[in-house]
Amino acid sequence: GQQVMQIPQYQHVQEGEDFTTYCNSSTTLSNIQWYKQRPGGHPVFLIQLVKSGEVKKQKRLTFQFGEAKKNSSLHITATQTTDVGTYFCAGQGGKLIFGQGTELSVKP
């Protein structure tokens, strides 16, 4: 069945450092979404990528969708303490399948 793998599981960075999380699907996706879950909170939709090779930016966040539409990445430039949380990708290939998430901690 369709699987979505996300790495790394944890990432600890110093404030100001960059952060990247990667998402890989076992099947070609129609779209991929990214969500952020703050500690103790619920997942919040960040963005959806649909086109092959698509790149979208939200301030310090850059989202990419691979050419083959099987992988994606989220890159945060110059992390801040407000970026703390778990970032989930969710791949749509029929069903919407969530990755296991990457937990980001930022040391001030």
Added chain:
Amino acid sequence: SQTIHQWPATLVQPVGSPLSLECTVEGTSNPNLYWYRQAAGRGLQLLFYSVGIGQISSEVPQNLSASRPQDRQFILSSKKLLLSDSGFYLCAWSVRGTRGAEKLFFGSGTQLSVL
């Protein structure tokens, strides 16, 4: 604007007791509705989804059931809770007709502890 309400926020239940978690959506009609479980604060597992009143699809066999008695109401139930039912339960909705490209909007979740 659309809002989703989920309650209670926390629940402690003994093994073998029944469960009822409720979720309601406001500000939209005919939403797709979902129940997810998040174990140990990590990955999201889809339990049930519904595209309309009385229409429930179960994703995994389990000790739980779901019902949609009204368009914007989704209920998660169990007759007898197991220890393994502990977890963070999240209700979510998406715009009807977007299955295949839905964006999910989650409720604030219920932390269930079965003791």
